[in-house]
Amino acid sequence: MEIRRATTVGELVAAQHLYDNPARPEWAERFLAAPGHLMLIAYVEGAPAGFVSGIEMLHPDKGVEMCLYELSVDEPYRRRGIGRALTEALAGIARERGCYDMWVGVDTDNEPALATYRAAGARDEGHFAMLTWEFPDP
Numbered sequence: 001m002e003i004r005r006a007t008t009v010g011e012l013v014a015a016q017h018l019y020d021n022p023a024r025p026e027w028a029e030r031f032l033a034a035p036g037h038l039m040l041i042a043y044v045e046g047a048p049a050g051f052v053s054g055i056e057m058l059h060p061d062k063g064v065e066m067c068l069y070e071l072s073v074d075e076p077y078r079r080r081g082i083g084r085a086l087t088e089a090l091a092g093i094a095r096e097r098g099c100y101d102m103w104v105g106v107d108t109d110n111e112p113a114l115a116t117y118r119a120a121g122a123r124d125e126g127h128f129a130m131l132t133w134e135f136p137d138p
Helices: 009-014 025-033 082-096 111-119
Strands: 002-005 037-044 047-059 063-073
Touching: 002 082, 009 025, 025 037, 037 082, 047 082, 063 082, 063 111, 082 111
Parallel strands: none
Antiparallel strands: 002 037, 037 047, 047 063
8 A cells, every 4th residue: 555645637537436425627627736635545456445535624722633534445446454554644645734633523333444544543522513604506
């Protein structure tokens, strides 16, 4: 397995089988151009097998933290340490960039995700509620 940072639209589109929905090239381009946005892709035998995306968040009184936005590993490659390796790689980049922490929101009944994050060194901060505003397409 090799983990590389995605730097082209082609790399992001080639990994779209790992996303919830098909990639849109114009969004992939915006993602790559946005400061603090990054995606690491794990390759097995040259093919994308998993990814983790992160977003740096900056606040005037706290500094910079990394949000682990999404983690996905293709079904045939699960339970091989790829998710943990991707999470650890993102944490390493967060440290290099001077982030004071890294966090992720995860459903409390998502045992595979919880196990992956704990194996990569995360600790529980307790329960919280996530509220969402949905906006219709323009």
